[in-house]
Amino acid sequence: MTPVLAVRGAEKRFGAVVGLDGVDLEVNAGEVLALLGDNGAGKSTLIKCLSGALALDRGMIEMDGRRVSIHTPADARELGIETVYQDLALFDNLRPADNFYAGREAAGPRWLPRSIRVLKRHEMTVTTRQTLARLQVNLDDHGAVGLLSGGQRQGVAVARAAAFASRVVILDEPTAALGVRESRRVLDLILRLREEGKALIVVSHAMDHVMEVADRAVVMRRGRKVGELVPSAETHAEIVSLIVGGGG
């Protein structure tokens, strides 16, 4: 099976500091891949390269077996890759619908310059409500996102990515700073996206959550991939050992 997304021999340097050193990675449709590692392991650098925030120095990225170039967030989005950053990148002052469509507003007529097109507000609101309902993200109302609880905000951010990601959703620490119940909702959301056939890359320090949702786990250390296993109770100790440097 051709992976939806593949990274081959990824290298990235920041001056003398090695961010990525020959990393290979593949993720398939309907699969959750956990990206694990301690701080400074290179996880964030890798997902930044996949989401277009950084460009690789060497190596290649493939989508469905074809080499692609990702130099900007717009490139990644056009390829169907959406990222949920740890800070969520939400606009607290705007409604969920405005957050969903920020930077890609439904508007017309098309012959006008983009900035002065008229917003299709009803269309954006209805689509957003439908997406939130499909992913079972329940909101009290459709006021500003800043008034939502932490779990609801996370839900909006993940649903936004899901709504526009045709292929890959990258989630950076999706359950960090969430309570038990709110984490549960986000994990359910991840599982629903997997059922929809999306390929998911999840960066997380929460091993319990990784064990529950991930089909495979890639462990990184000092910019290199040091292991790849199927997360389970049996491999838990080995994963932890790889993360802290005892097994690789």
Add this chain to the structure above:
Amino acid sequence: MAEATEMLDEREARPAAPDPRYRWLQLSLWTLRAGPALILAILVLVVSLTTPVFFTSRNIGNVFSQTAVIALLGLGQLLVIVSRGIDLSVGSTVALSGVVGAIVYLHVHSTILVVLAILGTGLAVGLANGLVFVLGRVPHPFIVTLASLSIVRGLALWAANGTLISGMPNGVDVLGGGSIGWLPYSFFVVAGLAVLAVIGTTYLVWGRWLYAVGGNPDAARRAGIPVGRVLVSVYVLSGLAAGIGGLITAGLIDAGSPTAGDLAELDSIAAVIIGGAAFAGGRGNVGNALVGAFTIGVIRNALNLHNVNAFYQLMAIGVVVLLAVEGDVIRGYVEKRVRLARAMRQDA
């Protein structure tokens, strides 16, 4: 673990009980949001009851006329403040645009050319502010517009040789000082610009970008919004609004004055803040900015009618600004409580 999850799921299935405290929080938030309009309504009511002449058509016309320039500058300032910025140069721009218009009128007796010169001056100052701020990668527009406050005022004084340049085309005089019945023409200019501002901020993609940039500039960049272009556009529009303010002022005094618009930048900022806009950006609307401008206008008018010294007017407006800022702090606190209450309701 599984048992705990089951218990949570059972609790989730139960409907949340009505919570009077949550309703009270929501009511408080609604009141704080409606605060600026409520304050203006109460102010108008109190002044009407204590000063019979206040609610005469002539006096209301005066209030509109005196508040027009603050309202125009406030509309431009609103856009800037929503984008997390500030424009300290608008008062100086009022002066320079009027002086440039007067100089053009000395040489060419063309209403159209004078109007274009006045508006073009405002637009040019705004464009310079925006370009220096964005292309110069200046951390905050305060310094940029503080510098242009000084440069533009100096230019106005230099160009006018420090004195008033008399004479404006009849059309400009009528626009600034004329009226239909008791309603000054400047009222219609403010109303027209306000409608355009509502359309721009509410119905156009640009408006959505503006609030996104003000709310979270980093996220706006990541979302592919052209943050730099949006920022330049708000300073251009603020400059243009100041140019229109210069046009009204020049018409009102039938001259270009290099000292016109002195401290008007502070009035415009006060109007926006009294109108409930967040100084931190991302929040504010046209209606409330106008309410803020008219609150200042009504306070000045009421104190004038009571022959209160102008010094006290300054103090009174300062106190209202402080109250508005404190209202914003309380609003932030209540919003946090609402967020917590919602999270608790979700878990109930």
